[in-house]
Amino acid sequence: xxxxxIGAGAWGTAMAAQAARHLKDGDVSLxxxxxxxxxxxxxxxxxxxxxxxxxxxxxxxxxxxxSAAIKRLSTKDLLVxxxxxxxxxxxxxxxxxxxxxxxxxIWLCKGLEPTTALLPHQVVEREDKLHSHGIQHSYGxxxxxxxxxxxxxxxxxxxxxxxxxxxxCAVAQAAFHHGNMRVYSSDDxxxxxxxxxxxxxxxxxxxxxxxxxxxxxARAAVLTRGLAEMMRLVKAAGGRSExxxxxxxxxxxxxxxxxxxxxxxxxxxELAAGKTLPEILSGLGHVAEGVxxxxxxxxxxxxxxxxxxxxxxxxxxxxxxxxxxxxxxKLMGRDPKIEA
Numbered sequence: 101x102x103x104x105x106i107g108a109g110a111w112g113t114a115m116a117a118q119a120a121r122h123l124k125d126g127d128v129s130l131x132x133x134x135x136x137x138x139x140x141x142x143x144x145x146x147x148x149x150x151x152x153x154x155x156x157x158x159x160x161x162x163x164x165x166x167s168a169a170i171k172r173l174s175t176k177d178l179l180v181x182x183x184x185x186x187x188x189x190x191x192x193x194x195x196x197x198x199x200x201x202x203x204x205x206i207w208l209c210k211g212l213e214p215t216t217a218l219l220p221h222q223v224v225e226r227e228d229k230l231h232s233h234g235i236q237h238s239y240g241x242x243x244x245x246x247x248x249x250x251x252x253x254x255x256x257x258x259x260x261x262x263x264x265x266x267x268x269c270a271v272a273q274a275a276f277h278h279g280n281m282r283v284y285s286s287d288d289x290x291x292x293x294x295x296x297x298x299x300x301x302x303x304x305x306x307x308x309x310x311x312x313x314x315x316x317x318a319r320a321a322v323l324t325r326g327l328a329e330m331m332r333l334v335k336a337a338g339g340r341s342e343x344x345x346x347x348x349x350x351x352x353x354x355x356x357x358x359x360x361x362x363x364x365x366x367x368x369x370e371l372a373a374g375k376t377l378p379e380i381l382s383g384l385g386h387v388a389e390g391v392x393x394x395x396x397x398x399x400x401x402x403x404x405x406x407x408x409x410x411x412x413x414x415x416x417x418x419x420x421x422x423x424x425x426x427x428x429x430k431l432m433g434r435d436p437k438i439e440a
Contacts, residue, residue, distance in 0.1 A: 101123070101127065101176060101177050101178065101271070101274060101275065102123075102127050102128075102129070102172060102173055102174070102177040102178075103116075103119045103123065103127065103128050103129070103177065103178045103179075103180065103275050104128075104129045104130075104131065104163075104169050104170065104172060104173055104177070104178075104179050104180065105119075105128070105129070105130050105131065105180040105182050106131050106166075106169065106179070106180065106181050106182060106183065106191055106195070107131070107132070107181065107182035107183040107187070107191075108130050108131065108132035108134075108137060108138070108141070108147060108150070108162075108182075109150050109182065109183075109184075109248075109386070110147070110150040110151045110248035110249070110252075110386065111182055111208050111246075111248045111251075112130065112180070112182025112183075112208070113130065113141075113147040113150060113151045113154075113156070113248070113252065114151060114154070114248040114249070114251040114252035115180060115182060115208065115251065115276065116128055116130040116156070116160050117154065117156050117157055117160070117251075117252050117254075118251055118252075118254075118276055118279075118281055119275050119276060120156075120157035120159050120160045121157060121254070121278070121279055122278045122279065123159070123275075124159065125159040126159065126161055127159070128157075128159065128160050128161065129160070129161040129162075129163045129169055129172060130160055130161070130162055130163065131163045131164070131165075131166060131169040132162070132163075132164065133164075133166075135164050137149070138162045138163075138164050141156070141162055142162055145158070149385075150248075150386070151248060151249060151252050153249075154249065154252035154253055156252075166194065166198070167198050170195055170198045170199060170203075171198065171200070173203060174201075175201055175202050175203070175204075176204075176271070177203075177204065177271075178204050178205075178206065178271050178272060178275050179195065179203050179204065179205045179206075180205075180206055180207070180208065180242070180275075181195075181205065181206070181207040181208065181209070182207075182208045182209075183207075183209060184209055184211075184387040184389065184392075185209040185210065185211035185212070185213065185220065185389055185392065185393065186214075186387075186392065187209075188207060188209055188213075188220055188223055188224070189213065189223050189226075189227060192205070192207075192223070192224050192227045192228075193227045193230070193231050196227060196228060196230075196231035196232050196233075196235075196237070197231050199232075199235060199237070200235075201235065202235055202236055202237050202238065203237050203238070204237075204238045204267075204268050204271045204272075205224075205237055205238065205239050205240075206239070206240045206241060206242050206261065206263075206268070206272055207220055207224070207240075207241055207242070208241075208242055208243075209389070210243060210293075210296030210297055210299075210300060210389050211296070211297045211300065211389040211390075211392060211393035211396075212297050212393045212396035212397060212400065213396065214392055214393060214395065214396050215396075216396075217396040217397070217399040217400040217403070219289075219290065219293045219294065219297070219337075220241060220293055221239060221240075221241065221289050221290075221293060224239055225239075238263065238265040238267065238268040239263060239265075239268070240261055240262055240263025240264075240265065240268050240269065240272065240289065241261070241262045241263070241289060241292055241293050241296075242259055242260070242261045242262075242272060242276075242283075243259065243260055243262070243292050243293070243295070243296045243347075243348045243352065244257075244258060244259035244260050244347040244348050244351060244352055245257075245258070245347060245351040245352045245354065245355035245356075246259060246352075246355075247355070247359060247361045247362075249361060250361075251281070254279060254280055255280060256280040256281075257280065257281050257282070258281070258282040258283075258284065258347055258351075259276070259281065259282070259283050259284070259347065260283070260284045260285065260286050260292055260346065260347045260348050261273065261283055261284070261285050261286070262285070262286040262287065262288060262289045262291075262292035262293070262348075263285075263287065263289060264287055264289065266285070266287075269285035269286075270285075272285075273285065284346075284347065286343065286346075286348075288339050288340045288343045289339075290334065290337050290338050290339030291334045291339030291340050291341075291343030291344065291348070291349070292339075292343060292348040294330065294333055294334045294337060294339060295330060295334065295343065295344050295348040295349035295352060295353075296348055296352060297389075297393050297396075297397055298326075298329065298330040298333060298397055298411065299326075299330070299349070299352045299353040299356050299357070300356060300364045300388070300389045300390030300393065301364075301390045301393065301394045301397055301411050301414050301415075302322065302323065302326035302327075302329075302330070302353060302356075302357060302390075302410065302411070302414075303353070303356040303357040303362055303364035303365045303368065303390060304364050304365070304367050304368040304371070304388075304390045304391070304394070304414055304418070305322050305326065305357075305368060305410050305413070305414050306319055306322050306323060306326075306357035306358065306365060306368060307357070307362075307364065307365040307366060307367060307368020307369040307370075307371070307372070308368040308369070308371055308372045308417070308424045308427070308428075309322055309368075309372075309428070310365075310368070310369060310372075311368060311369040311370070311371070311372025311373055311424075312372045312424060312425070312428065314428070319357070319358075322357075322410060323353060323354070323357055325410060326353065326357075326410050326411075327344060327349065327350055327353060328439075328440070329406075329407075329408040329409075329410055329411055330344050330349060330353070331344045331349075332406050332407070332408070333397075333400065333401055333404065333406050333408060334349075336404040336405070336406045337400070337404060363384055363386055363387070363388040364388050364389070364390040364391075366380075366384070366388075367380055367381075367384075367388050367390065367391060368424075370383075371417060371424050372424050377391070377418060377420070390414075391418055394411070394414050394415045394418050395415050395418070395419065397411055397415075398411055398412055398415040409431060409434060410431065413427040413430060413431055414427070
């Protein structure tokens with residue numbers, strides 16, 4: 101089988117390496133819009149900016165022609181969109197304009213579209229209606245607790261591919277389930293995608309708590325009550341709340357809220373240290389999806405009538421309407437309730 105990955109950031113590069121470890125020469129293609137980036141990767145053997153220190157398999161094809169990257173795929177192959185959430189709409193629309201036959205398509209981004217509060221699969225459905233020309237593509241999301249640097253290095257990892265198409269899940273598993281990576285399947289696309297979006301916002305909250313030296317008790321409270329918020333939202337949105345107890349919910353939440361490689365956690369730590377959000381983002385060098393989707397998660401919760409106090413406070417802090425200290429005080433001052 102052939103696998104094309106669109107987007108040569110850290111995560112796209114790491115997943116290209118994972119697929120290339122067991123596929124044949126030329127079967128894995130990694131596309132980037134930057135010819136300079138591709139030339140540097142081919143020269144050095146690594147993605148020095150996004151995934152430094154990881155030597156990439158030599159059988160990856162580095163592609164600068166977008167149309168060629170799509171047209172190399174047959175109906176049995178896999179297209180992986182590895183852009184941030186902000187790039188999903190434009191990328192999928194370009195793919196659909198080029199595609200001449202049904203494709204198996206998955207995306208790696210986590211979050212909601214900021215302006216519409218749509219989940220990734222809803223963004224794809226919107227673009228599909230406009231650009232698919234009647235071709236029936238198969239769609240899904242690949243998510244779970246994973247830092248790109250560890251995946252790139254071949255360290256153990258478990259992910260979940262979610263789709264209403266069992267055939268697509270099988271194709272994604274054939275591409276990535278080998279060596280030190282396990283890939284489970286699920287048909288709960290809403291639950292998997294919302295878990296990936298909400299956990300990023302909660303990771304910022306956990307980072308703020310740690311940055312303010314509130315203690316391990318406080319971190320446990322944020323993660324537990326944050327998970328309850330996630331489960332309520334997933335159920336209200338039409339997903340299964342029990343999905344949140346798996347890899348793409350509590351698993352990804354633990355990793356992102358406690359791991360030192362987490363960009364969202366780092367945002368929280370630096371907000372607690374008194375830095376402004378523009379200062380923090382300029383120093384990251386990568387996208388922190390929790391910053392971009394916090395307000396959208398809040399909008400979705402309001403639309404569905406779901407109470408999410410931790411998420412709401414993060415929206416206030418990130419919008420500059422409240423300090424981290426004020427948010428903590430407001431959360432701790434809420435009336436007592438029955439745990440649910």
